[in-house]
Amino acid sequence: MTAPTVLVHHDQTLLARAAAARLVTRIVDVQAARGTASIVLTGGGVGTAVLAELNATGARDAIDWGRLDIWWGDERFLPSGDPERNETGARAALLDHVPVDPARVRAMPPSDGPDGPDPEAAAERYASWLRAAARPEDHGPVPSFDVLMLGVGPDAHVASLFPEMPALHDERPVVAVRGAPKPPPTRISLTLPAIRAAREVWVLAAGESKADAVRLGLSGAGPMQVPVAGARGRQRTLFLLDRAAAAKLPPGLERLASP
Numbered sequence: 001m002t003a004p005t006v007l008v009h010h011d012q013t014l015l016a017r018a019a020a021a022r023l024v025t026r027i028v029d030v031q032a033a034r035g036t037a038s039i040v041l042t043g044g045g046v047g048t049a050v051l052a053e054l055n056a057t058g059a060r061d062a063i064d065w066g067r068l069d070i071w072w073g074d075e076r077f078l079p080s081g082d083p084e085r086n087e088t089g090a091r092a093a094l095l096d097h098v099p100v101d102p103a104r105v106r107a108m109p110p111s112d113g114p115d116g117p118d119p120e121a122a123a124e125r126y127a128s129w130l131r132a133a134a135r136p137e138d139h140g141p142v143p144s145f146d147v148l149m150l151g152v153g154p155d156a157h158v159a160s161l162f163p164e165m166p167a168l169h170d171e172r173p174v175v176a177v178r179g180a181p182k183p184p185p186t187r188i189s190l191t192l193p194a195i196r197a198a199r200e201v202w203v204l205a206a207g208e209s210k211a212d213a214v215r216l217g218l219s220g221a222g223p224m225q226v227p228v229a230g231a232r233g234r235q236r237t238l239f240l241l242d243r244a245a246a247a248k249l250p251p252g253l254e255r256l257a258s259p
């Protein structure tokens with residue numbers, strides 16, 4: 001696990017724009033080196049804003065969309081097309097507008113999908129897709145994602161891993177979450193071991209409501225109480241923040257990325 005680097009942008013718009021530019025560069029670099037790249041999307045305000053900014057930049061055409069594997073870190077377990085699903089937001093912001101290979105876009109199953117309203121079966125199905133995509137050099141049941149993005153809640157949750165919930169102890173890569181404190185209560189989520197399989201983890205946070213969670217996530221707190229504290233990449237961990245989300249960090253921890 002890597003120690004986080006903290007980059008602070010002036011506001012949410014600049015943060016989303018800069019993260020989108022960083023994502024283009026990373027994907028293009030990986031595709032040039034290895035042929036294909038893999039990313040993991042997040043729901044939430046900033047995560048969706050990054051995808052909209054990516055769609056708006058001409059640089060998006062530098063990506064070979066047909067050679068990009070797209071996964072999700074979590075999903076609200078709702079019917080296909082429900083506006084609250086993270087997949088729905090990602091498709092509207094970006095995926096409906098770029099030439100992705102549909103077979104490489106692995107959304108988490110909806111509640112009206114092949115497993116019906118059984119989130120445990122849906123989680124196991126997603127785990128089987130990840131297992132099938134993992135290569136021997138990944139040394140585990142999930143691929144070594146090139147970039148895994150995470151939003152963070154005011155309660156410090158990441159993906160659908162909420163403080164003190166059993167999913168935080170789970171060693172399986174994907175779990176069903178019932179009784180989430182943030183609606184909807186039933187969700188599917190990658191677990192911390194799956195998140196930590198990523199080469200790069202990017203935590204995205206904007207707004208003053210996230211300032212305490214960000215401070216705790218960088219303070220050495222335990223992931224049971226502060227899930228974002230457990231979100232770390234194998235090669236790199238970035239906390240990409242706006243000023244409001246960084247406002248409670250001790251001085252010197254952050255680097256100003258845009259004035």
Ligand SMILES: O=C1O[C@H](COP(=O)(O)O)[C@@H](O)[C@H](O)[C@H]1O
Nearest residue numbers: 042043044045046151152153159
């Ligand atoms: O419910 C969720 O919330 C978090 C954070 O969302 P935000 O709107 O407060 O930024 C998100 O990362 C997660 O994917 C989502 O399911």
